[in-house]
Amino acid sequence: MTVRVLFFAAHRELLGTSETTVDLPDGATVGELVQTLRARGAPWDLIPSRPAVAVNRRYADGSHTLGNGDEVAMIPPVAGG
């Protein structure tokens, strides 16, 4: 399956990109997605090992199971207001 991954703010600047797509085995979790991204090596290993993540615009934890076509966002610490 394939998921779309979005990056924002400091992450976007570190990686030099606002999004990527990742192929994953069926049943892969958020945690496994993060590992897969970091395993690409520099600069992807700058992604924190346990970032906050949103799946389809809702916060999800590392054990959340992904589905084909999910929109996954890496959420740096937020600073609204």
Place this chain on the structure above:
Amino acid sequence: MTVRVLFFAAHRELLGTSETTVDLPDGATVGELVQTLRARGAPWDLIPSRPAVAVNRRYADGSHTLGNGDEVAMIPPVAGG
């Protein structure tokens, strides 16, 4: 000495007047002023025996000593806002 006494809101309606003057012995207190007023009989005895009182626009207790020319106000329970 003489003090001026002001009435407001429900007190003003009960007494049918917005102010009166009272002659008091030198050194009289707020408590003694209230007693003197109530001793006038109806309708003055409708004044509570321990009302909130302001002397020269500051809240004062019953033991506060009055001076000649003081502006004393009987303050019914307040309801601003």
Place this chain on the structure above:
Amino acid sequence: MVWSDVTTEPIEPGAVLGRVGGASYGAVVLFLGTVRNTNDGRPVSGMEYHGYEAMAQEQLAVIVGEASEIAGGAPVAAVHRLGTLALGEISVAIAVSTPHRASAFEASRHVIEEIKKRLPVWKKEHYVDGRTDWVKGIQPAPETAP
């Protein structure tokens, strides 16, 4: 900057808000009290605000000064209306601006709570059935000697 007034003129919230704020402040809280159409389940048609005006002016200035102190010297503005108000009209407006939000909420709350406890103002409710009644109030405490 502190500002306070007790007035029979209608209150403009934008004008009160305009008395606080600026680039040193990151938070602004505006509180408005308005005349409701019911009280304790009785339909209300309007409200008469009476006051011991000279004392109310002084007390409101003291309360606003306390709120500014709570907020580290930040700007506070407050105005209380007297006279006969229609439903929905503003009886009190309080504006505070502070560097950070917590003290803006705290100072705003201080002003409205102290107004209710000690501003020499009274209100007479007019009910839809034509009756009127003085709103049950709070007995103010004597000031402690300074």
Place this chain on the structure above:
Amino acid sequence: MVWSDVTTEPIEPGAVLGRVGGASYGAVVLFLGTVRNTNDGRPVSGMEYHGYEAMAQEQLAVIVGEASEIAGGAPVAAVHRLGTLALGEISVAIAVSTPHRASAFEASRHVIEEIKKRLPVWKKEHYVDGRTDWVKGIQPAPETAP
């Protein structure tokens, strides 16, 4: 009535205030967040707000819904700005009207605290010395399964 928006347009506090209120409500609280000229002692010249806009819209709607529930179903309106803001400009406005004041303060506070904890928005400070830096934020918690 609840209303929320995430926008790049300047925020008009009067328009947000106008979305709440009415004769059933006795209290209105308006909160404004504005861009300060200093942060942690460093002189600031402006602020860039970035957001995950689609998610921020959804999250702000949820937060505003929670606040309305806290206030017994009362009207709540909130708007968060994105883009580059000058000193003193409004980054967030929150308006609540309730029958009585306590829940207006509580609901207003809920909205701003939850915005800071979970709205996917980031800000980059521009300093007077020409440097820029991402403002240190808060790690949002995963949502608990419903």
